[in-house]
Amino acid sequence: MEEILRTERLTVRKFMPADSGDLAEILTDPEVTYFEPYETFTAEACIKEAENFAASDEFFAVVLGGKVIGKIYFSRKKYGTAEIGYTFGRAFQGNGYACESVHAFMGYAFGKLGVRRIIAEIDTRNKRSASLAKRLGMRMEGEHKQVFPRKEDPDKYNDFYIFAMLKSEYSQPEKEG
Numbered sequence: 001m002e003e004i005l006r007t008e009r010l011t012v013r014k015f016m017p018a019d020s021g022d023l024a025e026i027l028t029d030p031e032v033t034y035f036e037p038y039e040t041f042t043a044e045a046c047i048k049e050a051e052n053f054a055a056s057d058e059f060f061a062v063v064l065g066g067k068v069i070g071k072i073y074f075s076r077k078k079y080g081t082a083e084i085g086y087t088f089g090r091a092f093q094g095n096g097y098a099c100e101s102v103h104a105f106m107g108y109a110f111g112k113l114g115v116r117r118i119i120a121e122i123d124t125r126n127k128r129s130a131s132l133a134k135r136l137g138m139r140m141e142g143e144h145k146q147v148f149p150r151k152e153d154p155d156k157y158n159d160f161y162i163f164a165m166l167k168s169e170y171s172q173p174e175k176e177g
Helices: 017-027 043-055 097-111 127-135
Strands: 003-006 011-014 059-064 067-076 081-088 117-123 139-150 153-166
Touching (some): 043 059
Antiparallel strands (some): 011 059, 059 067, 139 153
16 A cells, blocks of 8 residues: 555545445445546446556545545646546545645645646536635636536536646645644
């Protein structure tokens, strides 16, 4: 298991093929995958997806007490820019896990990977994800109109916000006490 970073409550590490069961709890939930650019998975498809994630340099498991509760997508683009995305199991939403792990991963990317700018593309209807991007300290840079077809109606297209943060804008959370 290749650990990338550890926070107070969580570990972010490379995926392993053995994570397929936990991954299935996330990716088979239509409510969780609704805003994702892919269809909801079957449990069987998650076995192959865990293998794909394990072989990828773009997907990272967020682990709480030995259980994968979410994933972070991190893809390098040109000119020191990277794109970040996140998906967490429904049972683990609303507990600050996404904010904690994604913020720490952004710090890792700025500090260890030499990234100078991180962006997030978020469906304008996904209010919770946009709120998280703001809590992370990202700023909205723009809105792209009619980017991807809507899952339930391919004749309608979704709009996306573009959030971003520069390395110079990143700050560590305040320590209490």
